[in-house]
Amino acid sequence: MHNLHVAIIMDGNGRWAQRRGLARTAGHVAGAAAVRAVVESAASRGVRALSLYAFSADNWRRPGAEVAGLMRLLQRYLLTQTSRCLEQRVRLSVIGRRDRLGARLVRAIEHAERATAGCTGLHLRLAVDYSAQHSILQAARLAGEDTGPADFQRLLDQVDHAGDGAGAVDLLIRTGSEQRLSDFLLWECAYAELYFTERMWPDFGPADLQAALESYASRQRRFGALAATAR
Numbered sequence: 610m611h612n613l614h615v616a617i618i619m620d621g622n623g624r625w626a627q628r629r630g631l632a633r634t635a636g637h638v639a640g641a642a643a644v645r646a647v648v649e650s651a652a653s654r655g656v657r658a659l660s661l662y663a664f665s666a667d668n669w670r671r672p673g674a675e676v677a678g679l680m681r682l683l684q685r686y687l688l689t690q691t692s693r694c695l696e697q698r699v700r701l702s703v704i705g706r707r708d709r710l711g712a713r714l715v716r717a718i719e720h721a722e723r724a725t726a727g728c729t730g731l732h733l734r735l736a737v738d739y740s741a742q743h744s745i746l747q748a749a750r751l752a753g754e755d756t757g758p759a760d761f762q763r764l765l766d767q768v769d770h771a772g773d774g775a776g777a778v779d780l781l782i783r784t785g786s787e788q789r790l791s792d793f794l795l796w797e798c799a800y801a802e803l804y805f806t807e808r809m810w811p812d813f814g815p816a817d818l819q820a821a822l823e824s825y826a827s828r829q830r831r832f833g834a835l836a837a838t839a840r
């Protein structure tokens with residue numbers, strides 16, 4: 610599983626909570642615990658990069674209390690997990706817009722990124738206020754006539770604050786039964802293998818990640834070529 614870029618749309622926190630008679634925010638708290646376990650598992654399995662959709666640009670349309678709860682969780686995650694990331698050699702970055710985030714959250718992001726910049730293990734990328742369409746539009750404004758796919762990826766990384774980025778996604782996982790991309794890493798997922806599971810995100814654990822990786826390993830990737838000549 611070395612050299613893989615895995616992306617996850619972590620869906621189902623709200624339904625998980627509702628089924629238990631809990632507030633949606635309780636589902637997000639349980640979701641954050643699932644993030645910790647899956648990050649450890651991905652790091653120990655040698656996944657190269659893990660991109661997690663934590664807050665989409667459209668999530669601003671949710672009730673204020675839910676948005677505030679998610680922002681608090683993200684900030685707490687960054688403040689409490691940075692030292693754990695260092696222990697596990699995880700490099701943490703946050704992709705997406707920063708101009709609409711609170712100043713304290715931006716400071717926590719910058720601190721976590723600086724502290725883990727030298728880590729050479731898993732590259733954990735949290736997508737916050739992220740919209741692939743927005744990023745693509747911004748990058749297109751910077752692109753010239755001679756811009757090819759690799760240069761365009763660099764422009765996307767620039768507008769996403771992604772540094773040297775993680776490039777193409779190999780495997781995209783979505784939990785919570787829905788089967789759609791929801792504006793996540795649209796450029797990077799051009800040839801991604803898709804894996805959908807009915808598991809709600811708070812219930813998704815290391816064994817589920819293993820199952821997704823096994824499904825990926827069994828697929829034949831051709832990138833539009835014939836099997837014998839695929840890259």
Ligand code: FPP
Pocket residue numbers: 619620621622623624625633637638640641644661662663664665668679682683686735785810
């Ligand atoms: C989708 O579930 C999930 C989100 C909108 C937020 C994802 C956030 C977390 C997993 C926790 C915070 C993240 C970190 C990195 C600490 P939903 O609310 O849309 O679920 P539903 O479809 O069942 O309503």
